[in-house]
Amino acid sequence: MRLGGFLAAGTLAAGCFTDRQNAGARLYAQHCAHCHGDEGQGLKRLIPPLAGADYVAENRNFLACLVRRGVNGPMVVNGITFNQVMPGHEDLTDSEITNLLNFVQSSWGNKGKPFTIREVSEKLQACAGSDGQ
Structure with a gap:
């Protein structure tokens, strides 16, 4: 009985972690892919x-x-100047921004260090953007 309960709890916990692990991909698809592309390829010089x-x-x-x-305003990415408006995502929580950034940091050949929620909340202080969530 104990082993069965332990295995069931382990399966439930694994499901929670899997869900959270994929949160960044879902957020990217919902908020970013329509402009930046499914594979983060962007759109020519726009x-x-x-x-x-x-x-x-x-x-x-x-x-x-x-x-x-x-x-x-203008920004230079990979030597190309882009000058389109990118809307902000005021509706995302600090933790959702963390998941989104971690997805971008680890996708399509990017090898950035993962963000923590604490780090993102601290970085958001610079633009009065942290919601503490």
Whole structure:
């Protein structure tokens, strides 16, 4: 009996972790893929790529605020200047932004260090964007 209960609990816990692990991919598909592409490829010279993007690798301190507040003005990604408005995602919690950024950091050849929720909340203080969740 004890072993069965332990296995059932382990299966439930694994399901929780699997769900959370895929949260970043779901958030990307819902909030980002329509512009940045399913594979983070961007759109020619209109929308910057996230796949293999030097901007993602070099601007870790600003990524959380970029997601929360958006961008209006030029930015250079992989040597190409982009100048389109990216809307902010005020509806995402700090933890959702963390999951989203970690998905981008580990997809399409990107090899960025994972974010913690605490780090994202601290980075969001710079743009008065943390919701503490």
